[in-house]
Amino acid sequence: MASSGFQADVKALQKHLAARHLIYQHQHNKQMSCPAMAQLLSNTLYYKRFFPYYSFNVLGGLDNEGKGCVFTYDAVGSYEKVGYSSQGSGSTLIMPFLDNQLKSPSPLLLPAQDAVTPLAEAEAIDLVKTVFASASERDIYTGDKLEIVVINADGIRREYMDLRKD
Amino acid sequence: MKLDTTGMESAAPVWGSHNELVDGFSAAPSFELPNTTDFDGFQKEAIQMVKPAKGTTTLAFIFKEGVMVAADSRASMGGYISSQSVKKIIEINPYMLGTMAGGAADCQFWHRNLGIKCRLHELANKRRISVTGASKLLANILYSYRGMGLSVGTMIAGWDETGPGLYYVDNEGGRLKGMRFSVGSGSPYAYGVLDNGYRYDMSVEEAAELARRAIYHATFRDGASGGVASVYYVGPNGWKKLSGDDVGELHYRYYPVMPSTVEQEMAEVTGA
Numbered sequence: 462m463a464s465s466g467f468q469a470d471v472k473a474l475q476k477h478l479a480a481r482h483l484i485y486q487h488q489h490n491k492q493m494s495c496p497a498m499a500q501l502l503s504n505t506l507y508y509k510r511f512f513p514y515y516s517f518n519v520l521g522g523l524d525n526e527g528k529g530c531v532f533t534y535d536a537v538g539s540y541e542k543v544g545y546s547s548q549g550s551g552s553t554l555i556m557p558f559l560d561n562q563l564k565s566p567s568p569l570l571l572p573a574q575d576a577v578t579p580l581a582e583a584e585a586i587d588l589v590k591t592v593f594a595s596a597s598e599r600d601i602y603t604g605d606k607l608e609i610v611v612i613n614a615d616g617i618r619r620e621y622m623d624l625r626k627d
Numbered sequence: 628m629k630l631d632t633t634g635m636e637s638a639a640p641v642w643g644s645h646n647e648l649v650d651g652f653s654a655a656p657s658f659e660l661p662n663t664t665d666f667d668g669f670q671k672e673a674i675q676m677v678k679p680a681k682g683t684t685t686l687a688f689i690f691k692e693g694v695m696v697a698a699d700s701r702a703s704m705g706g707y708i709s710s711q712s713v714k715k716i717i718e719i720n721p722y723m724l725g726t727m728a729g730g731a732a733d734c735q736f737w738h739r740n741l742g743i744k745c746r747l748h749e750l751a752n753k754r755r756i757s758v759t760g761a762s763k764l765l766a767n768i769l770y771s772y773r774g775m776g777l778s779v780g781t782m783i784a785g786w787d788e789t790g791p792g793l794y795y796v797d798n799e800g801g802r803l804k805g806m807r808f809s810v811g812s813g814s815p816y817a818y819g820v821l822d823n824g825y826r827y828d829m830s831v832e833e834a835a836e837l838a839r840r841a842i843y844h845a846t847f848r849d850g851a852s853g854g855v856a857s858v859y860y861v862g863p864n865g866w867k868k869l870s871g872d873d874v875g876e877l878h879y880r881y882y883p884v885m886p887s888t889v890e891q892e893m894a895e896v897t898g899a
Contacts, residue, residue, distance in 0.1 A: 507736045511775060512661040513673055533710075539731035541713060553707055567712040569700050569855040571871035 462502070465549030466536070467515035474514050477505060495522030499532040499540055506538030513537050517548035527614055542568065551596035551603040558592060582611065590622055597625045656740075670776040682851020684813030685715055685726040686821060686841055687782045687793055689806045691828045693862040694784040694791045696724050697838035699813065699846050699874070700854030702731060711854040720745055722865040723761060723785035728810040729778035729798065737779060741765050758785040758792030762802055770800025780810045786861050813845030813852035820844045831860055835869045843881065846874045 462478065464471040481501060485493050493501075499520055506514055513536050520532040520540075533546035544565030547555040566574035580588070589609055597604040604627070609620040663669045685698040698715035701708060715727040717738040725741070727734035744764050748756040756764075762783040769779055779798040786792070795803045795810065807825060809817040820841040829837070835858050842856040856877060858869045 503732075503735070507732055508656060509659055510732070510736075510777075511670065511673075512659050535709075535732060537730070537732040539735050541710060543710075543712065567700065567855045567871070567873070569712055569714065569857050569871040570873065571857075571868055 462518055462520045463548075464516045464518045466517050470514040471516045474505065474516050474518075478502060481505075494525045495520065495530045495532070496524055496542075498522065499530075499542070502532075502534065503538040503540045506534065506536070510537050519546050519548050521610075522612055523614070529612070547592075549603070551593075551600040554596050554599055555592050558595070562588060582613075586611065586620065593622075593624060674776055674778075682813075682849070683715060683728045683811035684809070684817050684842055684845035684849060684852040685728050685782065685811050686807075686809035686814070686817050686838060687726060687784045688808070688821065688825065688834075688838070689791045689793050690826075690834050692831050692834070693786060693860060694793055695834045695838045696726060696782070696784050696859045696861065696866075697842050698726055698857055699842055699852040700857065701846075701852055703851050708853075713854070714857075716857055716859055718866065719761070719783075719785075722755065722787070722861070723758065723783065724859055724861060724866050725765075726782045726784075726810065728780040733777045733779050733798070734781060737765065737768065737777075738781070740768070755787060757787040757789065758783060758794060759787075759804075761785065762792075762794035762796055766796045766800055766802035769796065769798050773798070773800050782808050782810060784861055786863055786865070791861065809841070809845075811845075811852065813842075813849035816845040816848045817841040831862075831869075835860065839870065839872065839877070840881070843874050843877045847878065 462475065464474065478498070478501065482493050482498070485497075502518065502520060506516075506518075515536060517536060518534040520534070522530065524530050531543050531546055532540050533543050533548065534540045545559050545563050547559065563580075586609060590607065593603065593607045604624045607622040607624050609622070611618045611620065660666070661669050682701065682703040683699060685696075687694060687696040696716055700711060700713050700715060702710040702713045713727075713731065717725045717727060717735065719725050719738055719742040723745070725734070725738045727738070741761060741764060745756045745761055748760070765781070765783065769777060777798045779796070781796050783794045783796060784792070793805060793808065795801075795805060795808045807821060809821060818841075821837065824837045824840070838858050839856055842852075842858075846852040846854070846856065853874055855871050856874050857871045860867050860869050
């Protein structure tokens with residue numbers, strides 16, 4: 462889960478979800494799938510509807526079949542499964558670029574069109590680095606350092622990159 | 628005989644933290660409230676960061692064959708389009724649909740909660756809940772949170788033993804039974820097309836085309852509506868999604884570009 466906003470609420474939310482994940486693992490003897498965690502996050506956010514978590518989240522992971530999924534949230538818990546998303550102060554800069562590079566057809570279209578972007582992992586990481594480098598140029602709040610988390614069947618891998626420090 | 632008062636329990640929020648581990652759904656969820664003297668002012672500020680997507684067009688109408696429900700899919704935060712693929716028609720259960728207008732989180736959460744209550748009703752009474760009953764459940768919940776800043780303008784459409792049913796429910800606790808409704812910033816435009824083309828005895832295809840056109844025209848004129856026009860049909864066997872068309876493409880389908888005679892031709896300029 463990647464979150465932007467008020468850091469204390471972000472921390473509290475992450476701790477809350479980690480605890481619920483642990484409980485789930487104890488009760489069901491397996492990892493939570495991403496769609497399950499997605500609904501849990503939505504409910505967690507909505508339970509603070511009248512005193513919200515100031516946290517704008519994007520959730521990424523694998524579903525029960527091992528396919529990747531991304532969920533995007535607003536501060537009070539409305540969520541949507543998407544092909545890509547961005548949140549935070551630089552999102553208005555990043556989203557149009559992602560729309561251009563990754564335009565995946567809307568899941569609402571009928572007859573349905575396949576929504577998987579045909580990108581190799583290396584290309585995808587390159588895209589993320591480009592996107593954040595550009596966002597750092599034009600958004601004062603974006604910069605310093607970038608952490609990329611790659612999740613696939615082999616596990617989780619983290620990569621770091623330095624961004625503009627001004 | 629002990630009276631069953633579960634339907635009459637107050638759904639108002641209570642102080643104190645809730646124990647999510649043993650969450651029961653017979654009582655309404657309890658919400659933490661901020662410890663301030665000025666609750667309204669706090670809510671006004673808090674809602675600024677979500678800027679609920681009131682920009683929308685949804686419509687539903689009853690006709691001879693059942694209920695037709697249609698909506699756009701744009702979510703806007705101020706002037707920024709935050710999403711073009713929001714599901715505004717929510718599937719409460721296989722024979723009932725709800726539409727979303729207003730706060731996305733509010734509509735999603737309370738429609739899911741309604742679906743749970745409908746299922747509990749089925750299990751407790753061994754029969755499906757009526758559209759009247761479902762809309763009343765939702766209206767009562769929203770009434771109990773009246774004044775707390777929820778933003779919900781929804782239509783509950785379904786087919787029960789009495790035939791097709793359509794109710795409009797809003798965050799003030801208002802509940803209206805009717806034959807035609809349209810909700811959202813694009814509703815005036817949708818009403819224009821819908822009221823003009825409506826006849827009770829339409830076929831399913833005609834009704835779907837009417838709904839699609841009404842949404843298209845609303846997205847054309849209203850900046851806060853757009854994306855994909857989804858059309859659902861609710862019949863005696865439940866709901867079925869009929870179509871999902873990108874409104875940009877619908878424009879050229881309805882108004883194809885005609886090759887026109889050139890009035891003035893620009894001549895090449897030679898030399899400097």
